C-alpha cells in the first residue's frame with residue numbers, strides 16, 4: 001500500500017513503535033488484536049482465511065491466538081514472507097483462480113473465520129478508491145459465503161461512504177449479528193471502519209445479483225422533493241443526511257424577485273430557493289425595477305425575501321399574497337371561478353389554512369378564501385378576548401408601577417411620612433396586601449408587635465380523627481428517622497471535616513444563647529452576650545466554654561486584671577494589635593472612648609475566650625492527650641482545680657505538650673489569648689467599626705434584614721442547615737481584610753502538624769538514648785586499665801563519630817531481575833541474594849532506555 005511521503009512521519013504513532021517492538025509486520029496487527037479482544041472470534045476458530053494479508057501482521061496475530069494445529073490461509077496481490085503455522089500464496093482475490101487455490105488448501109474443511117483487510121492502492125480519486133474498496137469487500141464476502149461454515153464469522157474493513165449502508169444491509173441478510181466498530185488503533189483521520197458479522201446463515205441458494213457490485217451499489221431513484229410540505233409546513237424540518245444532490249454542488253440559491261412573480265410554480269420556488277433578490281444585473285430587468293418600486297413591496301416583504309429558509313407559514317403566505325397582487329398590477333389574467341377540483345397541490349398542502357393560493361387548471365391562478373368554520377371563529381374570538389384582557393392588565397400594572405415610582409420620589413423628597421408606606425404594601429390601593437394593618441389591629445396583636453414580642457398563633461386544640469392521627473404518627477416516625485439519619489450524616493461529616501466540627505461546636509455554644517426574640521430592652525449586657533456568640537469569630541473550644549452570663553461573670557473575675565487594658569478585654573486588646581489597625585491612633589488609650597471600645601460595644605466578638613474549662617471537658621482533653629502521647633503525660637500542663645469544680649488551665653498548655661515554648665504565638669506570650677477572626681467578612685466589619693466607618697447603631701440596623709428572624713419552628717434540622725448556607729446577607733469584603741486573613745491562615749498552615757512534631761519528638765528521644773549508651777560505654781572505657789590513655793581517647797572519639805553518623809544501616813539495593821528464560825518459574829531466581837524485583841523484558845528495556853537517555857542529556861548539558 002502506498003503511503004504518502006509527506007505524511008509518513010505523522011503516521012509513526014505508538015502502534016507503529018509497538019508493532020516494531022513486538023515484531024509484527026504492520027501496525028494493522030493491533031486492529032485485529034483489538035477486534036478480537038472485543039468479539040473473541042480467533043480463539044474459537046480452527047480454520048481461518050485472511051484475504052489481502054500482506055505483509056502478514058494479521059496472519060501473525062491469528063497464528064499466535066488461534067488454537068495449535070489450526071489451518072490458516074493467507075492471500076494477497078503482494079508476496080508474503082513465510083510465517084510459521086500459516087499457508088500463504090499470491091493472487092488477486094477477485095479471481096476464480098484464487099478461489100480454486102483456497103479450495104485446494106482447505107480441501108474438505110470449512111472456515112470458521114474469514115478476515116479481510118483489503119485496500120486498493122489509495123492516493124488517486126477518493127470516490128474511485130472507496131468504490132473499489134467496496135467492490136473488494138463484496139469479492140471477499142463472495143469468498144466468505146463459499147468457504148464459511150454455518151455460524152462462522154466474517155470480519156471486514158469498509159471505507160465509510162454512501163455505499164457502506166448498502167453493504168451493511170447485505171451483511172445483515174447473510175449474518176445473524178452484524179456490528180460496526182472502529183478499534184482504537186485505527187486512525188481517527190481514516191475513513192475505515194470494521195464490520196464484524198457473526199453467525200453466518202449459510203443460505204443454500206443465493207441470487208448472484210446479491211454480490212454483484214453493479215446491482216448491490218445501484219442507485220435507487222430519490223423520491224421527488226416535496227416543496228409544498230416545505231412551504232406549508234416549514235416547522236417540520238427534515239434532516240438532509242444524503243449530502244449534495246447530484247450536480248448541485250452549491251447550497252445557496254437565489255433568483256430575482258421578478259421571476260417569482262412570473263413563475264407558474266411559486267411553491268416550488270419558495271421551497272427550493274434561499275433568497276429572492278431585487279438586485280439589477282447585466283442589462284437591467286424592467287420587471288424587477290417596477291416590482292422594486294411597487295408600494296406593495298413593503299419592507300416586510302423585502303425582509304422575507306432575504307432568507308426564505310427561515311420563513312414560517314405566515315411569511316410564506318404573505319409572499320404568495322404579494323405575488324398575486326403584483327401579478328394583478330402587472331396585468332396577468334385572473335380567473336375568479338377556478339375549478340375547485342383542479343386546485344393545485346398548494347391547496348391540499350395548506351390543509352387547514354383559511355386562505356390559500358391555488359392555481360387554475362389552465363395555469364392561471366386565483367386566491368381562494370375558504371369560509372371560516374364555526375369552531376375556528378369561536379377560537380379566534382376567544383383569543384381576541386384574551387388579548388384585550390391581557391392588554392388591560394398590562395396597562396393597569398404599568399399605572400401601578402408609575403404610582404409606586406412617584407411615591408418613592410415623594411418619599412425621597414420628604415413629602416411623605418414613613419407611616420404612609422404601609423399602604424403601599426398591598427399595591428397603591430392597599431387592599432391586596434398579605435399583611436394588612438387593619439387585620440392586625442382587629443386581631444389585637446398590634447401592640448405586641450410594637451413591643452417587639454412576636455406573636456405566635458396558638459390554635460385551640462382540635463379534635464382530630466383517628467385516621468389523621470395515624471397518618472401523623474407515621475409522618476412523625478418518618479420525620480424522626482430522617483432527623484436521626486441526618487444527625488448521623490452530620491457526625492460522619494464532622495469526623496472527616498474539622499471545619500464542620502468547629503461549626504457544630506459553635507452552633508452548640510450559641511444554641512444556648514438562642515432565645516426567642518423579645519424586642520429591644522435596652523440592656524447593654526444583652527448586646528454583649530449576643531456579641532460573644534457571634535458565630536464566625538470564635539473557635540470551637542472557646543465557644544464550648546462561654547455560655548451564660550453567670551459563667552461569663554465568673555470567668556471575668558478569674559481573668560488576670562492586666563488583660564483588661566484601657567478598658568478593653570484582653571482579647572480585644574490583642575485583636576487591635578493586628579497590622580490592619582496599626583495606623584490608627586488612640587486604640588486602647590486610657591481615658592478616652594477609643595475606636596476599639598466602640599468595636600467592643602458594637603457586638604463584634606472581640607471578647608477573650610474564657611480560660612476555663614469544665615472539669616469534664618478538661619478530662620476529655622486529657623484522655624485524648626494520653627492516647628496520642630503516652631510518654632508526655634508528665635509534661636502536660638498544670639491544671640488547678642477550684643472548689644467549685646472549675647479548672648484554671650494554664651495558658652500555653654497545648655504548646656508545652658510539644659516541648660518547646662519558643663513557638664508560642666506572640667499574643668500568648670504576653671498573656672493574651674488569640675483573636676479568632678477567621679473570615680474576611682468579620683475582619684472588614686471589625687475594621688469598619690474600629691475606624692468609625694460604621695457605628696454600632698448602624699450595624700444593628702443593617703442586621704435587620706429579611707433573614708434576621710425567620711420562623712423556624714418545626715422545621716427539620718437538615719432543612720435549616722441547608723437554608724442557613726444561603727439565607728444570609730452578603731457583606732462586602734475589603735481587600736485589606738482579605739489580605740490580613742490570608743496572611744493569618746498562611747501562618748496557621750506554616751505551623752508543623754501533629755505528626756511532624758511527633759516524629760521530631762521520636763527523633764529527639766532516639767538521640768537521647770544513643771547519647772546515654774555512648775555515655776555508658778565511654779565511662780566503661782575510661783575506667784578500664786587495659787588501654788593507654790591515648791587509646792582510650794581515640795576509642796571514645798571513634799564512638800562519638802559513629803554516634804554522630806547515626807546507627808541506621810544503609811538498605812541494600814533491590815536487584816532487578818528479568819522475568820523469562822532461566823527465571824521463568826516461581827521462587828527466587830538463581831544466584832540472587834537479598835531483595836529482588838521481577839520485571840518483564842519490556843520494563844527492563846524501558847528502564848535501561850531511560851537511563852541511557854538521562855545520561856545522554858547529562859552529557860549534553
Ligand SMILES: C[S@@+](CC[C@H](N)C(=O)[O-])C[C@H]1O[C@@H](n2cnc3c(N)ncnc32)[C@H](O)[C@@H]1O
Nearest residue numbers: 052054055056057058076077092093117118119
Ligand atoms: C492494509 S493491507 C493489509 C494488511 C494486512 N491485513 C496485515 O495485517 O498485514 C491491504 C492489502 O490489500 C491488498 N490488496 C488490495 N487489492 C487486492 C486484491 N484484489 N487481491 C488481493 N490483495 C489485494 C494489498 O496488496 C495490500 O497488501
